[in-house]
Amino acid sequence: MDHKHTGRLTKDGIRIHEAADYAGMHAAGALASRILDDIAAHVFPGTTTGKINEIIHQMVDDAGATSATVGYKGYQHASCISVNHVVCHGIPGDKVLKEGDILNIDVTVIVDGWFGDTSRMYVAGKLPRKAERLIQVTHDSLMLGIEAVRPGNTFGDIGHAIQTYVESQRMSVVRDFCGHGLGRVFHAPPNVLHYGRPGTGPVLEEGMFFTIEPMVNLGRPETKTLPDDWTAVTRDKSLSAQFEHSVGVTADGVEIFTLSAADTFHPTYG
Numbered sequence: 001m002d003h004k005h006t007g008r009l010t011k012d013g014i015r016i017h018e019a020a021d022y023a024g025m026h027a028a029g030a031l032a033s034r035i036l037d038d039i040a041a042h043v044f045p046g047t048t049t050g051k052i053n054e055i056i057h058q059m060v061d062d063a064g065a066t067s068a069t070v071g072y073k074g075y076q077h078a079s080c081i082s083v084n085h086v087v088c089h090g091i092p093g094d095k096v097l098k099e100g101d102i103l104n105i106d107v108t109v110i111v112d113g114w115f116g117d118t119s120r121m122y123v124a125g126k127l128p129r130k131a132e133r134l135i136q137v138t139h140d141s142l143m144l145g146i147e148a149v150r151p152g153n154t155f156g157d158i159g160h161a162i163q164t165y166v167e168s169q170r171m172s173v174v175r176d177f178c179g180h181g182l183g184r185v186f187h188a189p190p191n192v193l194h195y196g197r198p199g200t201g202p203v204l205e206e207g208m209f210f211t212i213e214p215m216v217n218l219g220r221p222e223t224k225t226l227p228d229d230w231t232a233v234t235r236d237k238s239l240s241a242q243f244e245h246s247v248g249v250t251a252d253g254v255e256i257f258t259l260s261a262a263d264t265f266h267p268t269y270g
């Protein structure tokens with residue numbers, strides 16, 4: 001038997017996992033989420049994104065897990081840290097956080113062959129009002145997308161739920177990046193778009209595992225990638241935010257693999 005993959009593929013190439021596979025995804029997701037819970041105390045004005053990444057790398061090692069991003073397509077860090085107008089794939093380094101900076105920290109770990117992928121927003125110091133509203137809308141758009149996950153719905157239903165809410169708040173959804181299937185691999189079909197029309201795209205089935213990770217801009221949706229070939233920024237320099245969960249379709253709905261045990265997924269808790 002091939003232990004690498006269980007289940008079958010749909011006509012769209014989307015893997016349908018078996019009941020036993022959910023436990024593996026919960027274990028990987030729980031670790032990724034715990035690391036994001038624990039890193040919050042290390043985000044403050046004056047520290048660097050490189051220092052935050054160092055601590056994350058140590059947390060992954062201490063847990064006996066593997067970072068999925070170290071060595072991925074030449075990437076050398078255990079996290080992506082995207083500050084202010086960086087949309088995603090920000091490379092940790094010498095950047096010093098200033099009072100009021102907002103940042104997305106994205107971590108993917110491998111536990112017993114399963115991938116746990118999640119990201120959330122943080123603030124250095126006090127959260128500015130404009131940024132607070134952006135973060136709230138982005139968080140809520142992710143949760144509305146997740147609410148659309150159940151057998152019989154489509155991926156277009158997920159994108160539509162996110163897009164209509166974000167645009168009703170006069171913000172924009174990034175089109176250049178999307179969520180993805182995962183499981184025993186980091187990236188697999190389908191592409192999970194955060195915009196779309198109801199009833200379009202592949203039909204959701206029990207056993208599908210994927211991420212939903214909307215990026216929302218205060219300004220226009222367009223992005224550009226910097227010469228480092230990783231860092232994506234908003235073209236108009238407007239603030240951007242992102243939240244990401246890994247989920248699995250169940251018989252009657254959805255399970256979130258990357259829930260925060262400390263209930264600190266949203267940065268304005270407490």
